[in-house]
Amino acid sequence: MGKKLTKRSEDYSKWYNELVVKADLAENSGVRGCMVIKPYGFAIWEKMQAGLDKMFKETGHENAYFPLFIPKSYLSKEASHVEGFAKECAVVTHYRLKNAEDGSGIIVDPDAKLEEELIVRPTSETIIWDTYRKWIQSYRDLPLLINQWANVVRWEMRTRLFLRTAEFLWQEGHTAHATKKEAVEEAEQMMNVYAEFVEEHMAVPVIKGVKTASERFAGAIETYCIEALMQDGKALQAGTSHFLGQNFAKAFDVKFANKEGKQEHVWATSWGVSTRLMGALVMTHSDDNGLVLPPKLAPIQxxxxxxxxxxxxxxxxxxxxxxxxxxxxxxxxxxxxxxxxxxxxxxxxxxxxxxxxxxxxxxxxxxxxxxxxxxxxxxxxxxxxxxxxxxxxxxxxxLKDIQKNIYDKALGFRAKHMTKVDSYDEFKEILEEKGGFVSAHWDGTAETEEKIKDETKATIRCIPFNTDNDGGKCMVTGKPSAKRVLFAKAY
Known part of the structure; x- marks a missing residue:
């Protein structure tokens, strides 16, 4: 099987990269930043898909498929959304190639320029909400609960197999509701579905919470998340669910007639997980000898x-x-x-x-x-x-005992790497020497959040739901803080 893996204690990043390739999960492709998922790796992803898809359908969702290309004008209709993705978009400008007259090879035909550029989808909100305008007229058409299994492109410059690639596989749910309450409940429900899947199938313990304003999905009013801890003490966002309010409905004029016949904009959510979960699976359980797979997802049990x-x-x-x-x-x-x-x-x-x-x-x-x-x-x-x-x-x-044992082991690791601090000096010391999740008070301002990120490389992973509401003082500014938040260095 060739030389042994680099030990995690020597170089965790190198260990991960070697393991993904040597265990036949994936490899880099001829396209910069894109990966080939090999049959063994894809078999694990198929099991993840099957488990999640069953849970989606049990909660009333249906699968559909929408175009890979999005007209540029669609993306610009929701201002914060386009701002969030503008720097990562791949753009199609022409529709034809031709042989160069000097015989040097194939060139883009300058006469085949598109009237409007097309964006290769970084996410599908805009094309889907343009479609929903045609599907929704009455309260009888709601709720609309749609999921899509697809690929997306976000032009990443620094890539790593499964964790960050220019193209990746995922699912994205997009739902429309008659009331704000229903949409919020949907977003929370899907966060819980993700948490259940990741804990029960992947055997990875997660913390549920909401993102800060600066970490929210572009165009969302609230982003719910599940955060996991890897063996190197770094956090990994394992799934997100977004309450979008009426932002997209207003941008794409998606209205419905309520029971009184009055026109209202619908309320929206979106939610997704990706092949990033494969990275989480590898990094949470595996050891210096190779992969350790939970029986529920192992291609060969x-x-x-x-x-x-x-x-x-x-x-x-x-x-x-x-x-x-x-x-x-x-x-x-x-x-x-x-x-x-x-x-x-x-x-x-x-x-x-x-x-x-x-x-x-x-x-x-x-x-x-x-x-x-x-x-x-x-x-x-x-x-x-x-x-x-x-x-x-x-x-x-x-098979049952291994599934339970690797979850318990990961849970024990997280418990040992969850630290409460009250001072900024202690915070920096823990991050440097121990890593993991650090629970600390924060004054709620974007300025303090940015200062901490700049000085320590740690971000607020989430404002957890299950934290004690022990009022205190921000570790940086000393200003009042309603509750603790979770910081960590992250992937």
Missing amino acids: VVIVPIYKGMEQLDVISERVQPLVKELRAKGISVKFDNRDTHKPGFKFNEYELKGVPVRLAIGQRDMENGTYEVARRDTLEKESVPMDGIVAKIEFL
């Missing part, structure tokens, strides 16, 4: 490696293993019997450890004589011998 001498022995082992493979698959457990004769068992053990397969079974001649399997769990690397007649129950137990 159980791998069986035969240990044999000669094809005759392999045939006997295969015959013994097939009923187990069939039984596990019938129970919805994904299992792989690796009978490749091109690689030795030791190579296979290393490969599946690197790829984070939760449970590994080994079976050789002696195991068959003893009626046992050697069972190894990826999270703790513990091995034990398990009787064949109890193997299915053992696997079912392990």
Whole structure:
């Protein structure tokens, strides 16, 4: 499997980059800033999609698809929205190529200039709200609950696989409501859906809260978020949900006739998570040996490696293993019997450890004589011998236990890296020496927020919902503060 990974303690960033590539999750492409998601990585993303999509549909949402291109005039209709994305937009200006007259190759045909430039979507609010104007006339058309699975482009200059790429995959929900109350409830509901998915499927604990005004989505009145903590002590925003008020409805003239026949603008939300969740998954659980995947998202939950001498022995082992493979698959457990004769068992053990397969079974001649399997769990690397007649129950137990154990481990790490401070000096010291989330009082001004960011590189990750309302004084200015907020250095 090549040389071992760089240790997390030596260079966390290098460890992450190596792991994503060596575990066959993704690689850089021929297009600067864009990635190729490889089959193993995409299989994890497909499981994430399936889990989230089920939750969206259970809350009444439907999937649709909207154009990749957005007319420039659409983007300029909501002022704060365009300001938020202007520096990241890719723009299509021409629609045709031609051969250069001097034979030097293909050039853009100067006579094929578009009448209006098209923006490659950085997000779809504008094209969707232009469409909703045609779909919504009456209160009977509301609420409109639509989700889209798509790709978007934000022209990032400094990129990292999964965490920040010029093009990435995501889902974006866009909903329209008759009342402010319904829209706020929708935005809060979707934040909770994200939190449930990330904690129960990804086994990543999160903190729920709202963003400060300067950190809000462009065009939003309120941004709800879930924040996770990575093993290097940096925070990662795992999902956001936005209450958009009537900003987009007014910009695109989306009105409905209420029960009294009076025309009103609708109330809006949008919400999304992206392939950034893949980065969170890798960085929360994995170790110096490779990936550690939660069983609920692992493409292969159980791998069986035969240990044999000669094809005759392999045939006997295969015959013994097939009923187990069939039984596990019938129970919805994904299992792989690796009978490749091109690689030795030791190579296979290393490969599946690197790829984070939760449970590994080994079976050789002696195991068959003893009626046992050697069972190894990826999270703790513990091995034990398990009787064949109890193997299915053992696997079912392990898959649940590994899911719980890696969540508990991440929760314990976060608890150790959650620090309350009251002075700015202590704040800077904790950030430098310990990292993690720092809970501190802030006076609520953008000026103080910016000063802290400039001096420490830490940002306010969220104003958490579950914090104590212990009034105090801002650690920087000494001015009154209603409650603590969470700071961290972040991805």
